[in-house]
Every structure is written in C-alpha cells, then in structure tokens.
Amino acid sequence: MEPRVYSVDEALRANAEEIFELQRGFVNEKFIELLDSYRLLRQFVKAEGLRVWDSEGREHLDFLCSYGALTLGHNHPVIVDAVRRASSLPNLLQTAPGSMAACLASSLAAITPGGLQRSFFANSGSEAVEGAIKLARAATGRSRLIATVEGFHGKSMGALSMTGHEPFRTPYYPLLPDVDHVPFGDADALEACLRRGNAAAFLVEPIQGPAGIIVPPEGYLRDVRELCDRHGALMMLDEIQTGFGRTGRMFACEHEDVVPDVMCLSKALGGGLYPIGAYITTDEVWRRAYGSTEKCLLHTSTFGGNSLACAAGIAVIQLTVEQNLPSRAQEIGAYFFSRLRDLAERHQLIKAVRGRGMMIGVDFTQASEVKDRLLAGVPNQTASMICVHLLHEYDIISLYTFANSRVIRFSPPLVAEREDLDRLVHALDEILTRNDSVLKLASSTRRLLTKK
Ligand SMILES: Cc1ncc(COP(=O)(O)O)c(C=O)c1O
Numbered sequence: 001m002e003p004r005v006y007s008v009d010e011a012l013r014a015n016a017e018e019i020f021e022l023q024r025g026f027v028n029e030k031f032i033e034l035l036d037s038y039r040l041l042r043q044f045v046k047a048e049g050l051r052v053w054d055s056e057g058r059e060h061l062d063f064l065c066s067y068g069a070l071t072l073g074h075n076h077p078v079i080v081d082a083v084r085r086a087s088s089l090p091n092l093l094q095t096a097p098g099s100m101a102a103c104l105a106s107s108l109a110a111i112t113p114g115g116l117q118r119s120f121f122a123n124s125g126s127e128a129v130e131g132a133i134k135l136a137r138a139a140t141g142r143s144r145l146i147a148t149v150e151g152f153h154g155k156s157m158g159a160l161s162m163t164g165h166e167p168f169r170t171p172y173y174p175l176l177p178d179v180d181h182v183p184f185g186d187a188d189a190l191e192a193c194l195r196r197g198n199a200a201a202f203l204v205e206p207i208q209g210p211a212g213i214i215v216p217p218e219g220y221l222r223d224v225r226e227l228c229d230r231h232g233a234l235m236m237l238d239e240i241q242t243g244f245g246r247t248g249r250m251f252a253c254e255h256e257d258v259v260p261d262v263m264c265l266s267k268a269l270g271g272g273l274y275p276i277g278a279y280i281t282t283d284e285v286w287r288r289a290y291g292s293t294e295k296c297l298l299h300t301s302t303f304g305g306n307s308l309a310c311a312a313g314i315a316v317i318q319l320t321v322e323q324n325l326p327s328r329a330q331e332i333g334a335y336f337f338s339r340l341r342d343l344a345e346r347h348q349l350i351k352a353v354r355g356r357g358m359m360i361g362v363d364f365t366q367a368s369e370v371k372d373r374l375l376a377g378v379p380n381q382t383a384s385m386i387c388v389h390l391l392h393e394y395d396i397i398s399l400y401t402f403a404n405s406r407v408i409r410f411s412p413p414l415v416a417e418r419e420d421l422d423r424l425v426h427a428l429d430e431i432l433t434r435n436d437s438v439l440k441l442a443s444s445t446r447r448l449l450t451k452k
Contacts, residue, residue, distance in 0.1 A: 001025040016043035016055055038388055039449055047074035050416050052397070060395040061412075063424055067402070068209070068241050068359060068411035069267035071329075072319055079271035079315045086311035092302065100314065101305035107317040108280050111250055114259030118286040121278050121305035125240040125266035126154025128277035129203070132262050133158050133176075134299050135281060136201035136234050138289035145176070146193050146202040146233070148184040152210035152403055153203060153238050153264075162203050165211070165403040184208055185216035187223035194231040201234035201262070202227075206252035209241040212404035213354045213361025221256040228261075234285065236262040240277075241359065244268040245320050245414050248330030248357030255356070261285050271316045274309035326357075329414040332421070333357040336410070339425045347432040349382060349441070358414050361407040362428075365438065382438055383408045385445040386431060392448045394427040 001021055006014075014022070020041055024032050035041055044060075046053040050073055052060050062074070072079065086100055105119040120131045137143060147153065147162040154160065160169060161176035169175060182189040190202060206221060208214040221237075228235040237260040242252035244265075249255055251263065262285065266277035290296050303309075319325070337353065337360055344350040344362075352363040364382035383400040386408060390396040401409045412420065435441040 016041070019043060037449075038384070039392065049073035049076075050413055050420050058395055060391075060397055061420060061423060062397045063390075063410050063412050064397050064399045065411055065413055066272065067267070067409070068246055069270070070272040071244050071246060071268040071325060071414045072271060072316065073413035073415055074272055076271060076315075076319070078319055079273055079312050082271075082311045082315035083273055083308050086307045089307045091307045094302075098305050098307055098310065100307040100310035104310040104313045104317075107314055108265075108278065111317060111321065112263060112280055113251065113254055115282045115284075116259065116263060116280045117283050119278050119280045120299070121276065121310070122301050123275045123303050123309070124154070124277045125238075125264065126156040126159040126277070127301065127304075128240065128264040128266050128279050129153045129159040129162060129238065130156060131277075131299055132203065132236050132264050132279045132281075133162065133201075135262060135279065135285065135289050136236065138295070138298065139285045140200040140232070140234065140288070142198045142200040142233075143178045144196075144199045145179045146190065146199055147179065147181055148204050148208070149181045150211040150214075150403060151181070151184060151203070151205055151208060151238075153205075153240075168403070184211070184214060185220050187220060187227060190224060191227050194227055194233060197231075199231060199233040201236045203236040203238060203264075205238045205240075206242050206255075207247065207356060207359060209359070209409070210402035210404070212363065212401050212407035213359060213409055215354055215356060219256065221253055221258040225258045225260075234261040236260060236264065238264045240264055240266045244316065245326040245329045246357055246359050246411070247355075248326055248333055250320070250326050252356070269313045269316055270309060271312040274312040276309035276313055278313075323415070325414045329357040332414070332416065332418065333360065335418060336360060336421045336425075339421065340410075340428075343425060343428055343432065347429075348436065349432055349438065358412065358416075360410045361401060362410065363407045366406055381405060382441065385441050386428070388445050388448055389431045389435075389441075390424075390427055393431070394423075396424055396427055 020032060043055040044052045045055050050061055052062050101121055108119050109117045122128050122131055147164055149164045151164045153162040158176055161179045164181040180193050182193050225235055237253055239251050262279055262281045264279050270276040340353045344353050349365050350362055351365050354361050366382055383406055387398050390398050398408050401407045435444050
C-alpha cells in the first residue's frame with residue numbers, strides 16, 4: 001500500500017479494511033496479525049460509559065476500559081465538555097503559568113492524603129515515574145533505587161529499569177545502574193536491601209496490577225513507610241492504576257493510612273480523553289530537589305500541564321468527589337467480587353479471585369497444571385481462551401494482565417451498574433459450564449477461531 005496524505009474527513013470515513021491495511025503497512029504489522037489470530041479485528045466507532053459499538057452497530061461491554069484508565073467510562077459528557085470549553089485557551093505558552101495546570105495541582109493537593117502538595121505534570125504514567133526517579137536522586141543526593149520483582153512502572157528506559165518483569169527488560173540492557181528489585185509484599189527483603197545503604201527511594205504499587213492483581217499482606221505499606229523513614233529513603237507509590245477510587249478509597253495507600261513521599265499518577269486522571277501523568281510530593285522533598293532558581297527547571301516537559309489534559313483532570317476529580325466514586329467502587333466492587341468468588345467455587349478452571357474495590361483479577365488454571373497428555377501442544381493460555389469466548393459469544397471485551405497471561409483483569413468503570421456486572425458473570429458461568437476442562441475449552445476456542 002502506498003502512503004498518502006489524509007484529510008480528517010477521510011480519516012473519519014475510513015472503513016475497517018482500510019484501517020487494518022494502514023495499520024499493517026505503517027504501524028505494527030505483527031500486532032495486527034496477533035489480533036487477527038484471535039479474530040479480534042473489529043472496528044469500533046462509538047463509545048459511551050461501559051459500552052462501545054462496532055461498525056456493524058453491535059453493542060459491546062468493555063470490561064478492560066484501557067487497563068482501568070476509565071473510572072468514569074468512555075466519553076463522559078462532563079469531561080468532553082470540560083475539554084471543549086478549555087480548547088480556546090492559549091496553550092503551551094511556556095513563559096506564562098497555565099491556569100488549568102494551577103487549578104488541577106490544587107485539586108490534587110486537596111484529594112491526596114497528608115502533606116502531598118506539589119505536582120509535576122507529564123504526559124503518561126512512564127513519564128510520571130521518570131520524573132519521580134529524578135526527583136528522588138535530586139532530593140536525596142543518593143543514587144540507589146529499589147523496586148519490586150514483577151512490579152510494573154512503564155517502558156521508557158528509566159521506568160523500565162524499575163519495572164521488574166524480565167521479558168520486558170532483556171532486549172534493552174544495560175538499563176539504569178544501581179537499581180535493585182526485592183520480592184513484592186516482603187518487608188524483610190526490603191529491609192535487607194535498605195541496610196546496604198545509599199537508597200534514594202523505594203518505588204512500589206500498592207496492589208501489583210500488570211503482574212496479575214497481587215494484593216500484598218495486610219500491613220505491608222505501613223512497614224514500608226517505617227523502613228523508608230528509618231533508612232532515609234523516599235517512599236514512592238505508583239498509584240497509576242490504583243488511584244482515583246479504583247480500589248474503594250481515593251488512593252489505595254489510604255487502606256493502610258499511609259502517606260508516601262511521592263505518588264505517581266496517570267490513567268484515570270485523563271478521563272479517557274487526554275494523556276496525562278503526574279507526580280505529587282511534599283513541599284519539603286520538592287524544595288530539597290528543585291528549591292532554587294538554578295534547579296527549578298531541571299526537569300520539564302513541553303506538553304506537561306497542557307490545558308486540555310488538565311481540564312480533563314479537573315473534571316475527573318470533581319466528578320470523583322461529587323459522586324463519591326471511591327465508596328461506590330467499594331460497594332459495587334464487593335458485589336462483583338462475591339459473584340466472581342461464587343463462580344470460583346463452582347468451576348475448577350478458576351484458581352483464584354483477587355483484588356480490591358473494582359480492581360479484580362481472575363486467575364485461571366493452566367493447561368500445564370492439568371495432567372492430561374491430550375493437552376500436549378495446547379498453549380498455556382486458559383485466560384486468553386476465555387477472552388476469545390467472551391468476545392465472540394457475548395460481545396464482552398476483556399484481556400489478561402500485561403505481565404501475567406494467566407489472569408484476566410476486570411476493570412470496568414466505577415459507575416458500572418449491577419446488571420452490567422451480572423451480564424459478565426452470567427457469560428463466564430455459561431462458558432465455564434460448557435467447557436469444564438482446559439481440553440474442552442481449547443477445542444471450542446479452535447472452533448470459534450476457525451468458524452467462517
Ligand atoms: C502501575 C503502572 N505504572 C506505570 C504504567 C505506565 O504508564 P504508561 O503506559 O502511561 O506509560 C502503567 C501502565 O499500564 C501501570 O499500570
């Protein structure tokens with residue numbers, strides 16, 4: 001296919017075939033092949049709340065919601081309106097402080113716990129983490145950084161150095177020097193690592209998301225706080241997935257009444273419309289790193305704090321507070337969790353249900369764990385086979401977690417209704433009743449993928 005220049009009208013009119021061809025030719029061919037192998041190539045043309053519609057008018061329920069980024073669902077009208085109203089403001093002036101960024105920073109300081117006060121704005125989760133890493137080194141004058149095995153913090157070089165999932169790291173060595181990884185949920189291991197000295201910071205997710213929705217033991221974050229204080233290291237929380245009500249509190253650290261020194265944010269903050277990332281820290285840490293004229297512009301970003309992304313963020317926070325979404329997530333999440341637990345009791349293919357609030361993962365039994373010689377050659381992908389059934393038989397969008405393909409993450413908007421959750425539970429129940437072994441599931445998946 002020859003490249004050509006498009007008008008916006010043409011881009012809006014492009015049909016499914018044209019889009020897939022363009023993606024194959026000019027973006028990531030192998031990813032399109034992968035989607036095609038699961039017959040996932042559908043063109044979606046409209047989205048609202050939990051619902052998205054394809055070009056043939058079929059309604060789907062989106063239980064992935066961009067890895068939990070859509071706490072208010074797709075295209076929330078108040079967020080769309082906020083962005084529209086901010087779109088005539090001057091943007092990216094650089095020499096004048098942005099009004100939207102100023103108000104968003106105040107909103108963040110108002111809803112985050114303790115003395116978290118000063119924000120830095122970037123454009124993605126990874127960039128928020130990059131900023132936090134640099135802040136830690138600049139504020140402490142120390143170089144060592146500690147993160148967790150299988151923790152996920154992004155894929156840019158600094159963030160990837162903190163990410164503890166080996167397959168994402170291997171092709172890019174050498175990464176940042178002086179970074180150690182300790183097992184998640186293990187305060188003793190952290191203490192041993194901190195004792196070696198010179199640690200600028202420990203970065204951790206309150207619940208590991210991409211690793212498969214792993215909830216640490218009760219009291220872990222309190223222990224982390226105490227250990228970081230004792231060893232003079234900053235406690236940095238990655239609340240990029242868990243923030244803004246997802247786990248049943250505004251921020252997941254509030255389950256343990258813990259206040260970090262630095263909190264990394266992104267995903268839900270953009271309301272599903274605009275890319276935005278941020279970290280928020282205390283006045284004291286900020287001053288140690290950047291509290292002088294020479295240092296105040298050491299770390300900056302051209303698009304960080306742009307008016308449209310910040311307008312979306314302001315609207316997200318206002319809606320989250322006004323609608324008390326953390327409480328709603330707690331209440332409806334408990335209902336969802338108990339219904340999924342009930343499925344786990346009745347279906348041997350479910351190994352465990354984990355999570356908090358509306359951040360829930362279902363861990364599936366894998367072929368390798370089933371002693372059946374007929375399964376030789378069937379890939380270790382129970383979760384992806386379930387996703388195929390959910391999509392092709394029930395028009396439900398779902399996906400396994402990034403770094404752990406055994407677990408499907410269900411992260412619907414916090415405004416989802418019980419009937420929507422019931423629809424998913426009912427679909428899973430039927431799939432698992434019809435396919436009560438990995439073998440049956442594998443052959444029905446094959447049928448679905450080869451059906452004309
Ligand atoms: C916990 C966590 N941290 C960091 C990131 C990186 O964010 P981004 O993809 O916006 O760079 C992600 C993305 O999935 C995440 O889940």
